[in-house]
Amino acid sequence: MKIIVTGGCGFIGSNLVRHLLDSPEHEVLNLDKLTYAGNPHSLADLADDPRPARPRHLDLPARDPR
Numbered sequence: 001m002k003i004i005v006t007g008g009c010g011f012i013g014s015n016l017v018r019h020l021l022d023s024p025e026h027e028v029l030n031l032d033k034l035t036y037a038g039n040p041h042s043l044a045d046l047a048d049d050p051r052p053a054r055p056r057h058l059d060l061p062a063r064d065p066r
């Protein structure tokens with residue numbers, strides 16, 4: 001399954017990414033705004049995993065503008 005995780009460089013998100021990648025059938029796209037709380041090194045141990053779990057920076061609005 002292909003799964004998008006937001007905030008995957010944070011405390012809960014990084015553990016979720018790691019848990020999902022324990023299953024070989026999952027691919028994870030991690031979209032993280034990399035705020036002060038985001039640490040891209042929290043997923044450094046997955047750097048050799050060929051599946052795309054490494055963070056992509058995404059500057060999402062904090063609130064729905066509508």
Ligand SMILES: NC(=O)c1ccc[n+]([C@@H]2O[C@H](COP(=O)([O-])OP(=O)(O)OC[C@H]3O[C@@H](n4cnc5c(N)ncnc54)[C@H](O)[C@@H]3O)[C@@H](O)[C@H]2O)c1
Binds near residue numbers: 008009011033037062
């Ligand atoms: N840790 C807890 O015990 C706990 C308990 C209840 C609820 N929550 C909620 O769960 C969520 C995650 O908690 P956490 O402890 O992992 O937080 P955290 O601060 O460790 O991580 C949050 C991550 O989200 C990223 N982020 C922030 N805004 C973003 C955006 N607009 N788009 C994409 N990424 C964004 C940050 O860069 C960071 O990597 C928070 O909303 C928190 O309020 C946490």
